[in-house]
Amino acid sequence: MRFLSPSTLQEALEAKAEHPGAVPITGGTDVMVELNFDKRRPDLLLDLTRVAELGRWEADGEGRTRLGAAVPYSRIIAELPALAPGLAKASRTVASPQIRNRGTVGGNLGGASPAGDALPPLLATDALVELASVRGTRTVRARDYFLSFRTTARRDDELITAVVLPAPAGPQHFAKIGTRNAMVIAVTSFALALDTRGRTVGTGIGSAGPTPLRAEAAEDFLAGEIDWDSPAPLPEAAVRRFGELVAAAARPIDDQRGSAAYRRHALSVMARRTLTWSITDYRKEAACA
Amino acid sequence: MRVNINVNGQNVTADDVWAGESLLYVLRERLGLPGSKNACEQGECGSCTVYLDDVTVCSCMVAAGQAEGRSVRTVEGLAQGAGKGGDRPLNSVQQAFLDAGAVQCGFCTPGLLVQTDDLLDRTVGAGLPAPTDPEIREALAGNLCRCTGYEKILDAVRLAADRLADTDNAGSNA
Numbered sequence: 019m020r021f022l023s024p025s026t027l028q029e030a031l032e033a034k035a036e037h038p039g040a041v042p043i044t045g046g047t048d049v050m051v052e053l054n055f056d057k058r059r060p061d062l063l064l065d066l067t068r069v070a071e072l073g074r075w076e077a078d079g080e081g082r083t084r085l086g087a088a089v090p091y092s093r094i095i096a097e098l099p100a101l102a103p104g105l106a107k108a109s110r111t112v113a114s115p116q117i118r119n120r121g122t123v124g125g126n127l128g129g130a131s132p133a134g135d136a137l138p139p140l141l142a143t144d145a146l147v148e149l150a151s152v153r154g155t156r157t158v159r160a161r162d163y164f165l166s167f168r169t170t171a172r173r174d175d176e177l178i179t180a181v182v183l184p185a186p187a188g189p190q191h192f193a194k195i196g197t198r199n200a201m202v203i204a205v206t207s208f209a210l211a212l213d214t215r216g217r218t219v220g221t222g223i224g225s226a227g228p229t230p231l232r233a234e235a236a237e238d239f240l241a242g243e244i245d246w247d248s249p250a251p252l253p254e255a256a257v258r259r260f261g262e263l264v265a266a267a268a269r270p271i272d273d274q275r276g277s278a279a280y281r282r283h284a285l286s287v288m289a290r291r292t293l294t295w296s297i298t299d300y301r302k303e304a305a306c307a
Numbered sequence: 308m309r310v311n312i313n314v315n316g317q318n319v320t321a322d323d324v325w326a327g328e329s330l331l332y333v334l335r336e337r338l339g340l341p342g343s344k345n346a347c348e349q350g351e352c353g354s355c356t357v358y359l360d361d362v363t364v365c366s367c368m369v370a371a372g373q374a375e376g377r378s379v380r381t382v383e384g385l386a387q388g389a390g391k392g393g394d395r396p397l398n399s400v401q402q403a404f405l406d407a408g409a410v411q412c413g414f415c416t417p418g419l420l421v422q423t424d425d426l427l428d429r430t431v432g433a434g435l436p437a438p439t440d441p442e443i444r445e446a447l448a449g450n451l452c453r454c455t456g457y458e459k460i461l462d463a464v465r466l467a468a469d470r471l472a473d474t475d476n477a478g479s480n481a
Binding site: 019020021023043045046047049050051053054055059063065067092113114115116117119120199200201 | 308325326327329348349350351353356362363364365367368369370372373375422445446448449450
């Protein structure tokens with residue numbers, strides 16, 4: 019096994035092109051566990067912590083935020099609560115301070131665990147994943163990025179360089195169920211984003227299927243229920259129906275963290291809660307506007 | 308491979324480091340600094356917490372090569388001033404853990420000391436109020452004590468925060 023620590027993106031892309039089996043490492047919170055426990059022995063470990071542009075974020079002037087793949091969660095929490103509220107809220111639920119100081123959205127996307135806390139907000143907000151190789155750079159919607167269990171649209175010679183987050187245009191919330199408040203892999207999680215300009219709803223379901231999932235029927239239903247001209251609390255039947263549709267979109271299994279039935283139940287509860295929080299925020303914003 | 312790190316203010320070199328080796332292994336097995344403890348090796352327990360460039364991390368999850376050219380401060384680097392090893396005066400966090408009886412088997416203590424040092428540095432040390440109990444719990448959420456001595460640990464953090472605030476006030480009044 020070799021260790022390579024390029025200082026420019028070009029060098030990193032050339033190394034990845036030459037060694038498609040190279041394992042990129044930034045925070046190491048997944049990769050080092052696999053190395054420490056002898057689960058993985060790649061020929062090449064490709065350290066991306068010295069590629070400065072991966073560790074930066076910038077606003078593009080039109081409200082979008084381009085977040086470098088190696089920006090740790092602690093910085094997302096501190097620096098992006100206004101530009102990426104859903105992702106910042108999800109980042110707060112990641113593991114512990116020490117892990118949040120290291121772990122990155124790029125790592126969550128690379129590992130593509132359905133339990134990755136950053137992933138549901140990326141689906142809910144229709145974020146883009148930027149993939150680069152020596153052949154060029156392309157973007158894939160997060161909604162098209164996850165193909166099957168831990169399989170993604172990323173090609174072997176590509177590195178995840180950034181995510182592009184749309185300008186927030188309404189409330190964004192995140193909820194997660196675990197056995198304690200910290201240091202847990204989600205039993206299941208849920209992200210909700212309202213786009214009050216486009217009058218659309220975005221959802222993301224974590225840890226209740228082979229990939230992070232959207233609840234499209236729930237999104238369409240809710241977009242039709244919200245009075246976008248003068249937001250009002252929704253009838254209880256509508257809130258309940260939204261929860262049911264979110265639960266129905268999940269494809270959970272029974273495992274050591276929870277049963278499929280429990281996950282569906284928890285999702286319906288989290289969907290109702292995040293919806294109530296979102297409508298409350300929306301009404302406050304509307305009242306101030 | 309060779310790795311050069313500034314550890315506790317000293318430039319040190321480790322040779323024959325394997326590419327997949329953790330910073331924790333380098334500290335303990337190659338640099339003779341066994342203060343950082345090796346327990347879970349998966350970032351769950353916080354026993355190996357060190358500062359890496361002024362940010363606390365689990366050193367078991369940092370590849371040794373990632374620490375090349377960077378600064379690391381371990382529990383051994385918390386005690387300040389003249390003297391060597393155990394002869395150096397303890398810092399206020401270490402003293403508070405002793406005084407509050409926050410040490411049982413001691414295995415989690417180094418990680419808790421570093422993480423508490425960071426918490427107090429970012430709060431009382433930055434002129435902000437002492438952390439509240441929920442803030443302390445949040446900051447220490449990644450440090451497990453299997454003796455379950457959390458009450459005394461919280462006492463120690465509060466004690467250290469009080470003493471640091473008093474010192475700061477005395478300093479600013481002087």
